[in-house]
Amino acid sequence: MKIAITGGAGFLGSHLTTAYLDAGHDVIVIDNLNNGSVNAVDPRARFYQIDIRDEKLRAILANERPDVVSHHVNQHLYEVPLAQSLLDADTHIRGLLHVLDSCVNASVRKFIFASGGNTLYGPVGEEHLPLSEETPLQPRQPADISRAAGEWYVRYYGQQHGLTHTILRYADVYGGNGKVNNPHPLNYFLHMLSEGRRPIIRGTGESMHDHIAIDDVMQANLQVLTRGNNQTLHISRGEGYTLKQLYLLAAQALGSDIEPVYISGALAEDSAIVLDNTRARQVLDWQPRVSLQEGITHLLRVQQQAQDSLNQQPQFAQVSRHSSLAHV
Numbered sequence: 529m530k531i532a533i534t535g536g537a538g539f540l541g542s543h544l545t546t547a548y549l550d551a552g553h554d555v556i557v558i559d560n561l562n563n564g565s566v567n568a569v570d571p572r573a574r575f576y577q578i579d580i581r582d583e584k585l586r587a588i589l590a591n592e593r594p595d596v597v598s599h600h601v602n603q604h605l606y607e608v609p610l611a612q613s614l615l616d617a618d619t620h621i622r623g624l625l626h627v628l629d630s631c632v633n634a635s636v637r638k639f640i641f642a643s644g645g646n647t648l649y650g651p652v653g654e655e656h657l658p659l660s661e662e663t664p665l666q667p668r669q670p671a672d673i674s675r676a677a678g679e680w681y682v683r684y685y686g687q688q689h690g691l692t693h694t695i696l697r698y699a700d701v702y703g704g705n706g707k708v709n710n711p712h713p714l715n716y717f718l719h720m721l722s723e724g725r726r727p728i729i730r731g732t733g734e735s736m737h738d739h740i741a742i743d744d745v746m747q748a749n750l751q752v753l754t755r756g757n758n759q760t761l762h763i764s765r766g767e768g769y770t771l772k773q774l775y776l777l778a779a780q781a782l783g784s785d786i787e788p789v790y791i792s793g794a795l796a797e798d799s800a801i802v803l804d805n806t807r808a809r810q811v812l813d814w815q816p817r818v819s820l821q822e823g824i825t826h827l828l829r830v831q832q833q834a835q836d837s838l839n840q841q842p843q844f845a846q847v848s849r850h851s852s853l854a855h856v
Contacts, residue, residue: 529753532556532594534580534627535601536573537564539708540642540701540745544600546570547746553753556592558585563602568707580623589634596753597631598640599624613670620674621681628685638692640752641682644675645697645764646737651799657768658738658804661697661760679760686758694756699738699764699803701745703823706834713771714739717778717788718827727788733772736800738764741818741826751812764803765816781824 531548535541536557542564548555549572557569560579569575576588580601589597601620631639649659650666667673685691702712709715720727740763748763769777775788809815818826 529596530554530556530592530594531596531598531753532558532589532592533598533600534558535564535599535642537561537566537569537575537708538600538602539704539710540698540742541598541600541602542568542570542708543704543742543746544598544749545573547750549573551750556588556594558588565708580627581619585626586630586633589630589636593634594636596638596640597627597636598642598749599627600642616670616674620671621677624678624681628681628691632685632689632691636691638694638753638757639682639685640749641678641693641695643679643695643697643760644672645699645762645803646801647672648676648697649801651801654736654800657800658766658802659762660804661762661807692757694752694758695760696748696752696763697760697803698745699740699762701742702739703742703818703827704830706830712739713774714778714824714827717775718782718824718831721778721782721784721786722831724786726786727775728791729771729775729788730791731771732792732798733775733788733790734770734798736768736770736802738767738801738803739769739774739820740765740816741823744816744818747817748808748812748814751814755813756808756811759807759811761808761811762803762805763808764805765820766802766805767820768800768802769820777820777824781828 531553533541533545533555536545537559541559545555545557549570555573557573557575558578558580561577578584578588601623628639647669648665648667649663665676667676679695682693682695686693700712702710702714704710717727745763779786
């Protein structure tokens, strides 16, 4: 199967590229490298450095004729100023529409849309957890508003143009191979503690979210190639952990007694979100297999490998790398 991945040089997209290639598929990566890294792109894939809003995208898809387009263009993970809301919408709504039009023109068979998960829903009482896909959305930040609107545009193209689709609402994804930075709290806590520095927790640390390992996300995406047509699915663990709990697990794994720094603020509102993955289990014949403890062990191994590689570099390279990590 030939698959084009928009945003294929980013965190999720680069892992997805390798997962598809390892499964024997022909993969095309499309990315403008604003939030990705060319070094993260698997060399077995064909890479096009281009913005999804560029008119050349239409010609690329028409020439390549992929069977599937997986839209994993990176969105802002944190709050953005109001002045940037227009830029966010231009990239993630107008850009999405250009990709969808190009897919219809190229007779793409299926479109996979990476949406949000935890941050699409408003805070609810724990008695209402876990949340199903039918729970009303309450997006409050530009990136989440774009995702919610994007879902409806994807469904519209399915109805009007017969474009088969699957919408994936991800829980917070942790893990990775270290080639592209992942700002998930676990990655952050382990990095800070391993350097002997105090991590920052905004708010009380009682916010509860659903978290899932990158390997489980990749398995779900492999299943989606042939299943889950015209469905909206939670790709989640179905379990909630607070920031405090994540920090304690990271500290225990490293044997650290460093205390975090708590910073209060209006943007640090406590919430409790857990995503019901029953539909994904049934429709995709999939289930998350990596426990949080196993995921932390893997992360520590990746960090150690990165450190060992760093130690083998010349001294001037070590200084440069350390300087960049300090600003993660």
